[in-house]
Amino acid sequence: MGGGSNVAKLAAELAKHKNLHLTICTPSEVTQNYCESIGIPITDFNQASHFDIAFDGCDSLDSNLNALKSNGGIHLSEKVSAELADEYVILAPLQRVTKILSPDIPLTLEIDEKVIGPIQKQLNELKLRSKIRMSNDIAGYVRTASGNLLIDCYADNWGNISFLNDSLAKLNGVIATSFFENLVTLALTFDTDGKIHKFERKIDYDKI
Structure with a gap:
């Protein structure tokens, strides 16, 4: 798990289920401290070599699921998480998804x-x-x-x-x-009414 308030909400939900048998790690000291405070054990991020799935937030996301993850300042380790993960999932408000990345985000x-x-x-x-x-x-x-x-x-x-x-x-x-290109595989976003909107990356197999 990366950093940010939406990842913290995911952690809070996971903490309600005591028998999930998950191994969780994070590059974010804030996320680690929060998880440990609500009873979620965290393993050493630096020892990880593969993730089944990684959850993260973002500051801006374009229609191709390229992201800017700038405000937290831990994009180096978060990019490592994305590269090691089979699935890299962004959790964010719907208004952060735009055709082109927001110029308000550096x-x-x-x-x-x-x-x-x-x-x-x-x-x-x-x-x-x-x-x-x-x-x-x-x-x-x-x-x-x-x-x-x-x-x-x-x-x-x-x-x-x-x-x-x-x-x-x-x-x-x-x-x-802080630019994450072709790394996000899925975005789960939510609007002001709480409705979930799902975006999946379209793969151009001709370029593989």
Whole structure:
């Protein structure tokens, strides 16, 4: 299980069923602490090599089930979860699903602090607006569990996000990006009335 309020709701439901015999792990410290507080044992995420199914939230999801998972800042380990899972399922409000990813949500880069200057130069050349994420708790930068920085990148629209993401992911010092392309297999979304809307990824077998 990843991070976010919708994953927490799933955990709360699982906690009601004591005989499921599930092995659960999470890269999110918040999710881990919550699960343990409601009686769900958590195994070490770093020891996992395969998941039958992974549940996660997202900040924006397009019609092809590509996602931006930027706000939590743990997209490196969440992307590992997605790649190790047979099924990667997104839980999110229906309004987060749009034809093109929302420009209100940044493409977030996890970067090594030593390459801030060169990366910001590349971002300017790609016509992206960017800012290093600052902490709300201390007068300093937000740092990931690995001690890296987060840069939030914005564009007028994300119509060419695949190209931008590929370009940025190749830069020295970029550890991970928050764009999840061709990883989500299923999205379970809910509207304001609580009705569930299901979206499945369409596979183009000619490209396999």
